[in-house]
Amino acid sequence: MSGNEHKQQKLNVKYADSSLKLDKAQLEFMKLIEEQNLERVQKLKRLRRNNLMTAGALITSVVGIYAYSILSVKQEKFLDDFEEPRKKKKKTNMSTAAVRVLKSGLRLPPLPTLRDIVKLYNLRAVKQLSQNFLMDERLTDKIVKQCGRIDSKDVVLEVGPGPGGITRSIIRREPKHIVVVEKDARFLPTLELLRECVAPLNIQMQIFVDDILTFNIENHLPDITQRLHLIGNLPFSISTRLLINWLEDVSLRRGAFRRHDTCMTLTFQKEVAERICAPFGHEQRCRLSVMSQIWTQPFLKFVIPGTAFVPKPEVDVGVVKLMPLKEPKTTLDFRLVEKVVRHIFNMRQKYCRRGFGTLFPPDQRESVTFELFKEADVEDTLRPFQLSVDECLRLATAYSNFIQKNPEVESYNFRAPKREAFEAKVS
């Protein structure tokens, strides 16, 4: 076909098409098709939008999961850091007690950790019983180490073992006999667990659910052929009272102190620990310093930061070792000495004669005070914290001599209402 013929045919076709008229049905059919097309396009658009949204959600979840995994891994790393030194320490740098235990062949069966025990028995600390637990084995070992040598024939009495951290450290020192006195019966199962573990090792363990302030040591430990060690992470609420009770027992050589070599390794609030050991002239010097130093030699061994306890107390804690003196500094009655020392320190900032004078009724106060300071050879213008133990004891001796001659003065109480004080004086 020539080029001209081809052109002519195209024109014919055009001509023929335009001449066609669409009938109504065809138009409607086309409209229908158009509508269907439109609908299909919209459907596709919707599908695309949904796909985009699903993809977005998927990407967000994937990114979320990834970020969470990174954070979790970091958290685990933190926990590892927290626990790691202890694990490493166990492998590379064992405590001396642990080394001794291994050398001696003593093997404790595997025990749950203290943290697990506390969780297992749901042992929430009770504030009224001053419960602050020590979970760090290195610290409990260090406290027990302050007892000095613990022989295989010795007895150790622990006050307030709680979940048993210090008890475990005592066991590692292999005494013959361990006595624990705990007021809170919730700790009984955990302590019984320890007792079961040490039974095959020939260590006798006795558990008493009792109050140490009324616990009769003499009745429970009648045999004095065995040396006794007293130890305890004491509840703050009773620590000073317990110490005063035990100092009185030292003075009377009774209870735990029938032997002169019973030592006390006890914890106190740091400030109290410092007061117990304060020498004269020290600003912390107080009644407790003088009373402790008359019958014992106290040493502040070390301080444990409050953060080491669970729950954390608001104060730091001092570990004090008190060794009863072989030769007591006085044979005077404990309560008489305590009374004189208490009166002297009642007016800390004043001359010591002011507090001492309150032992006597006002009408004879000045003259008697003057006389007794002279007799005791003590400077009456010293402040109470500047008095040595000997000076306090000389004043106590002078007071004791005075009330032997004037027994009616002994019951004088300067704090009593005036009428009562007068009646005491005339009766």
Ligand SMILES: C[S@@+](CC[C@H](N)C(=O)[O-])C[C@H]1O[C@@H](n2cnc3c(N)ncnc32)[C@H](O)[C@@H]1O
């Ligand atoms: C500071 S916590 C020490 C607990 C444990 N020894 C430690 O170091 O983790 C004091 C413990 O003494 C107990 N306790 C409190 N008052 C007591 C009392 N009057 N007689 C005996 N135990 C007492 C408490 O229940 C508590 O277990």
